[in-house]
Amino acid sequence: MQKQITAALLISTYNWPAALDLVLSSVLLQSKMPDEILIADDGSTEETKTIIEKYKKLFKIPVLHFWQEDHGFRKTLILNKAIAGAKSDYIIEIDGDIIIHRKFIEDHINFAMPGTFVRASRGYLNKELSAKLISKEISKINIFSKNIANFFSVVRIPFLWPLFEKKYKIKGAELYEIHGCNMAFWRSDAIKVNGYNESFIGWGPEDKEFIARFLNIGLQKRFLKLGAVAFHIYHKENSRASLAENEILFKETIALKKVYCESGIDKYL
Template sequence: MKVSLLIATYNWPEALLLVLESVKNQSVLPNEIIIADDGSNNETRQVIENFRTTTVIELHHIWQEDIGFRLAEIRNKAIVKSQFEYIIQIDGDVILHKDYIKDHIYYAAKNTFITGPRVLLLKETTQFALTSKITKFNPFTRNIKNRFNAIHAPLINQLIRPKKTPVEKLIFKVRGCNMSFWRQDLLDINGYEEDFKTWGREDSDLSARLIKKGVALRKLRLAGIQYHLNHNEQEKNNIEQNNAILDKNKKATSFWCENGISKQNEIL
């Protein structure tokens, strides 16, 4: 199975550098990296170009103009660009455990999509990682939250079956920074709903429509581990508007969204 690793980023080049270094150190490498860039400046571009000279992994930088939060749109553009059958999706502020890609591949199964855990690095540890270029952490690392999630025991997932999770519970079940899918499933539901123009709920909406299509959710435990760098939270001023979009699509009979990836196919 060949894998496209999709990394969403916006104007945090120091963090993206650590993320890319953790990708380079994977026990199983992705077949390509696609940077989904929602309008970063030239510092981010320079990090990507410098990294390109240090890796054998095929690397693509998909950029769009910075005219506001358009995460759903840039992810759709990256999905269109992807070449391989399986997509692993992360954000540009998460450092990967060395077996992260390996775990997602191992538990990939037809008619299933995956979400995994994350460990939160507190402010002190984040600053140390950024200044010292540290990409290796463990359950005993100081100043981390959700420490249990840092234990790597992937075989426990053999005991956990994928579930067709009720869509009303999805807000609490998925994190877009740690997910993986079959590319064809994403195309079948028309990818991300691009009506989401501010932070929040785009991943829940995508997941709800995948489940409506008949794709079960597998939530990894003690596998697919990532370490999330501390930063200020996104503004949630328009979360009720996004909740309304999510509710509308959950109530619809179709799993297809009109304002989705098909538009990007036409553009690109």
């Protein structure tokens, strides 16, 4: 039975309107709609705004566009602004290059549980299939395509969820593994830890540090395996120039058992 909670779909994006178009197209096909869509835009040009305006007319739910000027990779800031602007209880977070299965929102809502946050998986679309989907503006995907890697992340088998929920990838360093492109948490819990740490500038691992603080306040990590299926559109990797410095911040949070970041969501509330 579905829980009576409100849920927001949070989508982060930066200057890839063709991919965002496919993502939003896949949201239109959902068996259960979120209560709102939050688009966290880290400084995209007018092309992205045009796509968003198109979908605002197609959805019957609020589509909110949070935008900031492009001063480099500042994903944590725009995520905090979007979460602060949410009206919903529960945040389902994906990236703007993630096409979602029609049961994606329904699965996340059915899996939601107080006192926990959720990691889920994604399959990888190869370069050829990604280009084809974008060129033809198609968001429906055959999971048996030879152009999809990580097959067991794109198969949906709900009755097997309990086998993985609390036992899969939760020991040692794997406890902190999370995919910002497919995760879910309670908005109130995000506020308790002061949201994403805005000291993280540049790519990674802001999502790991965020959930490390969740763990430090006593929340439980649960893995939604074989559900909330998502497909990652191929693209070149982001620059790793800031990774070493950001890793230091992440390790400090673990070592010092930090539960709150100094520069976070509180300034937007």
